[in-house]
Amino acid sequence: xxxxxxxxxxxxxxxxxxxxxxxxxxxxxxxxxxxxxxxxxxxxxxxxxxxxxxxxxxxxxxxxxxxxxxxxxxxxxxxxxxxxxxxxxxxxxxxxxxxxxxxxxxxxxxxxxxxxxxxxxxxxxxxxxxxxxxxxxxxxxxxxxxxxxxxxxxxxxxxxxxxxxxxxxxxxxxxxxxxxxxxxxxxxxxxxxxxxxxxxxxxxxxxxxxxxxxxxxxxxxxxxxxxxxxxxxxxxxxxxxxxxxxxxxxxxxxxxxxxxxxxxxxxxxxxxxxxxxxxxxxxxxxxxxxxxxxxxxxxxxxxxxxxxxxxxxxxxxxxxxxxxxxxxxxxxxxxxxxxxxxxxxxxxxxxxxxxxxxxxxxxxxxxxxxxxxxxxxxxxxxxxxxxxxxxxxxxxxxxxxxxxxxxxxxxxxxxxxxxxxxxxxxxxxxxxxxxxxxxxxxxxxxxxxxxxxxxxx
Amino acid sequence: xxxxxxxxxxxxxxxxxxxxxxxxxxxxxxxxxxxxxxxxxxxxxxxxxxxxxxxxxxxxxxxxxxxxxxxxxxxxxxxxxxxxxxxxxxxxxxxxxxxxxxxxxxxxxxxxxxxxxxxxxxxxxxxxxxxxxxxxxxxxxxxxxxxxxxxxxxxxxxxxxxxxxxxxxxxxxxxxxxxxxxxxxxxxxxxxxxxxxxxxxxxxxxxxxxxxxxxxxxxxxxxxxxxxxxxxxxxxxxxxxxxxxxxxxxxxxxxxxxxxxxxxxxxxxxxxxxxxxxxxxxxxxxxxxxxxxxxxxxxxxxxxxxxxxxxxxxxxxxxxxxxxxxxxxxxxxxxxxxxxxxxxxxxxxxxxxxxxxxxxxxxxxxxxxxxxxxxxxxxxxxxxxxxxxxxxxxxxxxxxxxxxxxxxxxxxxxxxxxxxxxxxxxxxxxxxxxxxxxxxxxxxxxxxxxxxxxxxxxxxxxxxxxxxxxxxxxxxxxxxxxxxxxxxxxxxxxxxxxxxxxxxxxxxxxxxxxxxxxxxx
Numbered sequence: 001x002x003x004x005x006x007x008x009x010x011x012x013x014x015x016x017x018x019x020x021x022x023x024x025x026x027x028x029x030x031x032x033x034x035x036x037x038x039x040x041x042x043x044x045x046x047x048x049x050x051x052x053x054x055x056x057x058x059x060x061x062x063x064x065x066x067x068x069x070x071x072x073x074x075x076x077x078x079x080x081x082x083x084x085x086x087x088x089x090x091x092x093x094x095x096x097x098x099x100x101x102x103x104x105x106x107x108x109x110x111x112x113x114x115x116x117x118x119x120x121x122x123x124x125x126x127x128x129x130x131x132x133x134x135x136x137x138x139x140x141x142x143x144x145x146x147x148x149x150x151x152x153x154x155x156x157x158x159x160x161x162x163x164x165x166x167x168x169x170x171x172x173x174x175x176x177x178x179x180x181x182x183x184x185x186x187x188x189x190x191x192x193x194x195x196x197x198x199x200x201x202x203x204x205x206x207x208x209x210x211x212x213x214x215x216x217x218x219x220x221x222x223x224x225x226x227x228x229x230x231x232x233x234x235x236x237x238x239x240x241x242x243x244x245x246x247x248x249x250x251x252x253x254x255x256x257x258x259x260x261x262x263x264x265x266x267x268x269x270x271x272x273x274x275x276x277x278x279x280x281x282x283x284x285x286x287x288x289x290x291x292x293x294x295x296x297x298x299x300x301x302x303x304x305x306x307x308x309x310x311x312x313x314x315x316x317x318x319x320x321x322x323x324x325x326x327x328x329x330x331x332x333x334x335x336x337x338x339x340x341x342x343x344x345x346x347x348x349x350x351x352x353x354x355x356x357x358x359x360x361x362x363x364x365x366x367x368x369x370x371x372x373x374x375x376x377x378x379x380x381x382x383x384x385x386x387x388x389x390x391x392x393x394x395x396x397x398x399x400x401x402x403x404x405x406x407x408x409x410x411x412x413x414x415x416x417x418x419x420x421x422x423x424x425x426x427x428x429x430x431x432x433x434x435x436x437x438x439x440x441x442x443x444x445x446x447x448x449x450x451x452x453x454x455x456x457x
Numbered sequence: 458x459x460x461x462x463x464x465x466x467x468x469x470x471x472x473x474x475x476x477x478x479x480x481x482x483x484x485x486x487x488x489x490x491x492x493x494x495x496x497x498x499x500x501x502x503x504x505x506x507x508x509x510x511x512x513x514x515x516x517x518x519x520x521x522x523x524x525x526x527x528x529x530x531x532x533x534x535x536x537x538x539x540x541x542x543x544x545x546x547x548x549x550x551x552x553x554x555x556x557x558x559x560x561x562x563x564x565x566x567x568x569x570x571x572x573x574x575x576x577x578x579x580x581x582x583x584x585x586x587x588x589x590x591x592x593x594x595x596x597x598x599x600x601x602x603x604x605x606x607x608x609x610x611x612x613x614x615x616x617x618x619x620x621x622x623x624x625x626x627x628x629x630x631x632x633x634x635x636x637x638x639x640x641x642x643x644x645x646x647x648x649x650x651x652x653x654x655x656x657x658x659x660x661x662x663x664x665x666x667x668x669x670x671x672x673x674x675x676x677x678x679x680x681x682x683x684x685x686x687x688x689x690x691x692x693x694x695x696x697x698x699x700x701x702x703x704x705x706x707x708x709x710x711x712x713x714x715x716x717x718x719x720x721x722x723x724x725x726x727x728x729x730x731x732x733x734x735x736x737x738x739x740x741x742x743x744x745x746x747x748x749x750x751x752x753x754x755x756x757x758x759x760x761x762x763x764x765x766x767x768x769x770x771x772x773x774x775x776x777x778x779x780x781x782x783x784x785x786x787x788x789x790x791x792x793x794x795x796x797x798x799x800x801x802x803x804x805x806x807x808x809x810x811x812x813x814x815x816x817x818x819x820x821x822x823x824x825x826x827x828x829x830x831x832x833x834x835x836x837x838x839x840x841x842x843x844x845x846x847x848x849x850x851x852x853x854x855x856x857x858x859x860x861x862x863x864x865x866x867x868x869x870x871x872x873x874x875x876x877x878x879x880x881x882x883x884x885x886x887x888x889x890x891x892x893x894x895x896x897x898x899x900x901x902x903x904x905x906x907x908x909x910x911x912x913x914x915x916x917x918x919x920x921x922x923x924x925x926x927x928x929x930x931x932x933x934x935x936x937x938x939x940x941x942x943x944x945x946x947x948x949x950x951x952x953x954x955x956x957x958x959x960x961x962x963x964x965x966x967x968x969x970x971x972x973x974x975x976x977x978x
Contacts, residue, residue: 396564418574422816429817440818441958443965 021337022310022354025180027273028123028332029264030081032186033253034074034135035293037282038067038303040250043318048204050250053258054277054307059316061275061309062357066322068366068382069281072301073294074138075451076370077280077325079109082118082145084329084348086367088435090116092143093371099449099456109144116347119329120182121148126338129181131172133165135188138451149184159217161189162256163197170260173269180272185260189253192220192283192292196252203251204244211238215245220291221452227290228375239286246285274335276328277307287408294372294451297380297390298409302368308357310335319356321363322384326350349435367431373456374449379439381428389424393444398425482829483789486812489750490572491643491737495730496536496585497651497770498756500529500781502727510666512727515735516754516783523752523785524828528797528890530839531758534770534777537587538844539757539800540646541607544568546804546819549844550882550959554607556845557587557853561607566816568804569611569642575813577642580614580632582625585648589617612644622648623657624733630740637744646757649730652769654722655680658729665728667721673714681722681768690909691766698865698912705914711763719768723760751786751810755803764932767909773843773886773895774933784828786810796832797890798824799839838951842959843884846899848908849875866911878902882959887948893933894948895923896956922949 033054040046043055044065070080075095076087087093091112098105109116120130131151132139137158139145146152151172156164162185169185188194200215213219223242226232234242257277264270284290287300294301304325309315327350333340334352355361363384371377377393386403400421401409414421432439448456500506503513505520506527532542533549541554544567549555553562561567573579583589588608609615616628624647633643655663658680674694675685688695693708694715734754741747761767761776770777782798784806801821808815809823827833852870883899897903900919903910910916922938924945942949 422571422574423814426814426817433817443961 022313022335022357023272023274024337025272026311026336027180027269028128028182028276028336029270029273030182030184030276030332031257031278032078032081032139032184033190033250033257033277033279033305034138034186034188035191035281035283036250036253036279036305037246037285037300038065038279038305039282039300040247041305044305048247048251050247051254053254053261054305057275057277057309058307058318061307061313061315063318064306064308064323064353064356065318065320066363067278067304067306067325068322068368069279069302069304069325070366070368072281072297072368072370073372074280075107075143078139078145079143080326081278081280081328082120083109083113083116084119084326084350085113085116086326086349086435087369087371088432088437089113089349093369094373094449095451096449099374099447106142108142110147111144117344118144118147119332120184122333122338122344123182124148124150127180129176129179130184131169131176131181132184132186133169133172134184134186135160135165135191135194137188137193139186159188159191159193161194161196162187162253162260166256166260170263170267173264174267176269187253187256189256190246190249190279190283192224193217194249196249200245200248202244202248204247205241206237206244209237209241211235211241213238213241215242224290224292227284227292228295231289232286232291233289234286242291243285246283272311274311274332275307275309276332277305277309278325278328279304280325294370295376295378297368297370297378297388299382299388299403299407302366302380302382308335308353310357313357317357317359321356321361322366322382322386323353323356324350324364324366327353365427365431367428373451374445374447376446377444379428379432381424381431383424383427387420387424389421389428391425391428393439393442394446400424481825483751483784483786483810483825484812485749485751485787485810487640487749488787488810489641489643489746490577490807490811491645491750491752492807493734493737493752493754494540494585494644494646495650495727495754495756495781496587496646496648497758497760498727498730498781499759499762499776500527500779502724503781505783506781510724512666512724513731515731515738519734519738519752519754519785520783522791523783524789524792524794526782526784526794526798526828528795529755529780529782530775530797530799530888531756531778531780531841532800533842533844534758534773535845535847535850536585536646536651536757537604537608538842540588543757543800543803544608546801546816546821548801548820548840548955548959549842551820551962553962555963556879557850559607561610563610566818567610568807569644571611571808571813571816572642572811573611573613575811576640577811578636578639579612579642579644580636581608581612581616581644581646582629582632583615583617583646583648584621584623584625585646585651586621588646589621622651622653624649624730625737630736633740634744637746647730647733649733650723650726650756652686653680653682654719655725658722658725662729662732663722663725666724667718671714671718673712673718674709675715675718681719686768687908688912689766689768690913692763693913695912706912708913716763720762723762748787751784751807753785753803753807754781754783755800756780771847771908773841773884775888775893775927775931776933778841778886789829792828792830794824794827795890796824796827797839797888798827838887838889838948840952840955841886841888842882843886843899844882846878846883846902848902848906849879851908866908869911870906873902873906880963882956882963885952885956885959887952887955888927889948891926891928892945892948893923893925893927894938894945894952895925896952897921897923898956 042051043058069077071077071087076093079090079092083090092107092109096104097107124130130149132149133153136154136156140154141152153168165187282301330348331353334354366382369379380390382388388401390399398414400413450456502508504517531539533539538549545552569579588604692711695706695708758770759777759780764776765774802824805815805819805823806825809825855867886895897919903919923936924938925933
């Protein structure tokens, strides 16, 4: 920076107060609506009234309409939240880091990437009481999610929802009494493997639906596996059915969350709480002839809702500039004024979104990746100006989509826009090279590494 | 506060380097790019590299206003192998073009295709048979040369019309005129210097270098044929290896006149090529293109002219690896670069000049900053591969044009596992400008089947490593490996890493495809 500009900046700063944290020492409530697709959120443009509570929060705070996950399924995506790094770095990219039948090794952050510190650990070190209340499965503590939590609850039936995690969370908050707390609240309510209590009430299902499906986890699992083996072929009425079931689950989760908020307010525990409402990834609902999540990098998986409510901060903005979920950790630390030391600064790959909330930040490119079950290896980039580039490493297949004109990613422009494709490919590989991974030197082998217990037999 | 700030802002902007300054030197996205690859050209036979004879007045004049690289190293010693390495910016084992019958995977990124994608009109005018595509040869040998599938990629025009071992002719100059208003990338692989030296060179040019009639023992008078080159080793001219020969052959000494004739014929080819360069530069000027055209002159590999006992490109010595590189570009100030640069650095450099990001598969890096005067921070070693083993190429030619006397060597080679040797990364070298380390991974092969061993009846044992101090011994005649290998520990380590990488890439590739005919004269 030239002397002249430095002098100018100094003088400008001299007349201003020091930059202050938005909500120093505030509580943090981080809520993961596992598997909630961004475009099924009402305030993000969905036609059904699926998310009244979440929408109310959006009106009170900041709604990020182009928030992008670093991975399309729970384990790597949530670990990216907790470390502010990409899956290639934290390396918790599958259930097993080594799969060999009975001699398998479960992927664990502390074992794979001991140099990384987690959000909960940092907050705990800074005097926070830390509690995590989850639906087990992909956020089980064995992956390293529990590091830094005073209490981490995952001993519930796999794929449990808010019906389990909310009561436990409320009990814990009650006992936290006066201490500042970080609460991670997670539920699988929206997930295909979660059965709502009493079964679906089919509130959004078309009245005359006569198809073969009942919305059960078993049927969803079958569709998931069929989709991995090839494309699924469903009649439009069946697709509508599944989307209706999905939307019902969203609405029920939203309602449960609403009750949670009321309880928090009744306890007087919400007054100084920063709320972050998000999902770790979306859900494929036949947009590309597949179901579930993990194996592709389309927007139905990587675009996630993100709402941040800061007590006292100016409200009601929808921020359309693109952000990445690796920005979450630096953002939370910035909001509550926790100091980031040199080592942590070097760890965090994202940036604080506080300037965005103050209206002063440009959108950024977002990167994501998957090695889901070693069934596939994909890497992708969503540019700040809405281009999507995806490469399937084991086949070399490239895809290019102009999201502004084709948000459904139906028209692959890879042949017709070679210059754009070339430019984005170089950016994508550069990103990984900067993380220390030369994608050109990796042997892209596909194999079977199970996530669910009935796989890879 | 505000007025003061405003004043200071103005002051700040004034003191800062102007944001509107010209783009980095040599970057010219609107410029044409001409890549002239003069096969077999040694830099030290050009005036601008210090040659005392007047072989290259036009190239010298061009070099005087360009950047001349004094230590540019070929990635391989054989023409298409080296060129493929340059176009892909990957070493041979890593790009898959490891043999004359190889075909580059369509997924492999090549420079001409990248330039074409980015709007350049692309054309190649070939006078080197290794890149050939010609119906004439299909008629004669029933096969279409496959080079076009690798080297033709990305070229809108791929023209071999003027004949081999010459210089581009009328069709080239016509194309230049027709396309003078387009932004173009031209590739001119010129075969006029490659042996047979002086083959198609006009007599008046030959006479300039060899005024007297040669009366020596070599078969030709004005040009130097392969049939002679393959019989010369270590100062002796050996008899044709006979069909039933069992006694050690007796060579006749190569005389000073013989050597002078060979050099003269070589220089005549250089001069003939230089005359074409002169014509080309004139044409550029005539069409008003000289100020908006980047001109790059290099060779795919150089040539041993007796220093290591033979007159061809056979091994990893710098006589064969050190090649010229001259870059002339608008805004790039004339100068010389001492740093060691690799042929795999060429494509990233050209792309930077074109304002295009380099492709990630590139194993080299742009040296444009170095060309513009920045000093290279660390001399990373530069590698070269002796791939395919030269002897196996010879075997392929023998197989395709059987002549009785060749059978003995062919039979010898066929006692070895030729397919294995074809898909093995054999000898490799690493150099950093001071030290040069060669790793003889094929020494067991050479000990039994080296051509020179067969020719002279004396096979020799090869040391595993050859280490040369290029400053004290640029001719690479004193192998210091036994005494001073520790001084090259960094090269040994770098070579080990390089070899492991190359071996891994080779394992992933299928065996070489069926042979193809190269229309050598």
